[in-house]
Amino acid sequence: MTSDISVSVEDKILTxxxxxxxxLNAFTNVMRDEMIAAFDQADAxxxxxxxxxxxxxxxxxxxxxxxxxxxxxNTEREGQDGPVWRDGGGQVSLRIFESKKPVIGAINxxxxxxxxxxxxxxxxxxxxxxxxxxxxxxxxxxxxxxxSSWFLPRIVGxxxxxxxxxxxxxxxxxxxxxxxxxQEVTAPENLLPRARAIAAEIVENTAPVSVALTRxxxxxxxxxxxxxxxxxxxSRGIAQLGISPDxxxxxxxxxxxxxxxxxxxxxxxMPDFYPWWDDRPFK
Numbered sequence: 001m002t003s004d005i006s007v008s009v010e011d012k013i014l015t016x017x018x019x020x021x022x023x024l025n026a027f028t029n030v031m032r033d034e035m036i037a038a039f040d041q042a043d044a045x046x047x048x049x050x051x052x053x054x055x056x057x058x059x060x061x062x063x064x065x066x067x068x069x070x071x072x073x074n075t076e077r078e079g080q081d082g083p084v085w086r087d088g089g090g091q092v093s094l095r096i097f098e099s100k101k102p103v104i105g106a107i108n109x110x111x112x113x114x115x116x117x118x119x120x121x122x123x124x125x126x127x128x129x130x131x132x133x134x135x136x137x138x139x140x141x142x143x144x145x146x147x148s149s150w151f152l153p154r155i156v157g158x159x160x161x162x163x164x165x166x167x168x169x170x171x172x173x174x175x176x177x178x179x180x181x182x183q184e185v186t187a188p189e190n191l192l193p194r195a196r197a198i199a200a201e202i203v204e205n206t207a208p209v210s211v212a213l214t215r216x217x218x219x220x221x222x223x224x225x226x227x228x229x230x231x232x233x234x235s236r237g238i239a240q241l242g243i244s245p246d247x248x249x250x251x252x253x254x255x256x257x258x259x260x261x262x263x264x265x266x267x268x269x270m271p272d273f274y275p276w277w278d279d280r281p282f283k
Contacts, residue, residue, distance in 0.1 A: 004031035006056070007038050012049040013199045014042050014101075021057030026065035027114045032088040036095045043100045046265040049208060050199035051099070053122060054106040054192065060131060063113025064089075089114035089146030096121040097147075097219060100212040100266045102202055106195035107131045108188065112170060116181075117146035120155060123215065125181065126195060127173045128188040133181065134170035154222050156180045207246040207262040209269055213237055220277060233276060240271040 006019045016038050018025035025031075042048045055061055096103055096118070105122040112134035119125050135152070137144050144152070144165055152161040160179045164171070176182045186194050202211065217237070221230045241247055246264045253260035 002034045002038075004028055005034045005038065009045075009048060011196075011200065012047055012203045013052060013196060014038070014045075014048045014050070015052045015054065018053070018055045018061050021055075021059070023065060024059030024062035024110060025055045025057070025115070026062045027089065027118075028065050029088055032092055035092050039095045039099055044267060046208065046267050048101060049203040049211075051101050051103045052106050052192075052195045052199060053103065053119070054195070055108050057109070058130075059109040059115075060107045060111040061113075061115030061118070062110055063115050063136065087145045089118055092118050093121045093146040093148075093151070100215070100270075102199075102211060102215060104195050104198055106191050107133075107182070108191055110134075110170075112136050113140075114146055117144065117148040117151075120146070120148055120151035121219075124183055124198060126184050126186060126191065126198070127176060127182045128191045129173050129185050130188050131173045131176075132170050133173070133176050134168065135165045136168045136170065138166060139168035204259070207250060207260070207264065208266050209244075209246060209262075209264040209271075210241065212266040212270065213241075213274065216275070233273075236273045236276075237271065240273070244269075 002019075004018070004020055006017045008015050008017075016035065018031065020026060020028070020031070039051070042051055092114075102124070103122040105119040105125040107119065107125060107127040109128065109130055110132045111119065111127075112132070113136055116133050116135060135144060135148070148165075152165070156164075156179050164179070173182070173185045177185050184194075217230070217233055221233075224230060244264060246262045249260050249262055
């Protein structure tokens with residue numbers, strides 16, 4: 001049972017809805033824990049092929065819940081000051097980054113602070129024309145969080161990232177599109193149907209293990225220091241998947257002009273070189 005989010009699965013698409021509409025879905029520790037658990041469950045469930053994240057009501061996420069006033073960001077009040085303290089938004093971003101399933105952000109309304117930074121590790125971001133965005137940290141005397149100093153420049157470029165984070169101003173959906181933060185802007189009533197259409201194309205036509213590997217290869221190669229690192233992983237992936245039943249099915253279904261029926265499961269059938277990256281001190 002969840003309180004700060006709701007989850008539903010239909011047609012192999014898991015929809016996570018941030019569900020504190022009376023607070024514009026402001027982020028809490030409970031929401032953090034529930035989102036992480038939802039992604040854990042999605043990775044363990046092979047019937048889930050794609051994930052959509054959206055918000056209930058007129059907001060996507062208004063950022064951190066400021067109910068504690070000036071002490072909102074004071075970690076000492078929780079006895080969690082010092083190097084062991086971890087940013088909750090960062091924990092969510094890292095969990096999304098690790099996902100084996102593609103993630104679509106369907107941004108239905110205002111997305112500021114952690115409300116926008118949590119969307120950065122999502123693979124595709126589409127937005128309602130009614131949405132607004134803001135990396136408002138400099139206006140609160142704090143710094144960007146949720147790993148956004150890694151994600152944001154890689155998505156929009158360093159110049160645009162700095163312009164938005166230096167000013168901390170709130171900007172409209174069309175500017176988010178022009179700046180490369182989102183892929184498309186749609187009318188509010190078309191947002192979820194469009195997100196589901198994007199997800200359905202993945203669900204109906206692609207191999208789950210192929211998508212899981214592709215997602216991790218693309219994201220992790222953003223930090224590689226030479227294309228040879230990509231060549232190493234590409235070669236291992238082609239070599240191992242090339243003899244798999246999914247590749248046989250993919251080729252034969254194409255030649256026979258029929259929909260594919262892929263059998264491999266991300267929970268069981270990832271190649272033996274996965275994961276190929278080093279362990280990190282935090283999980």
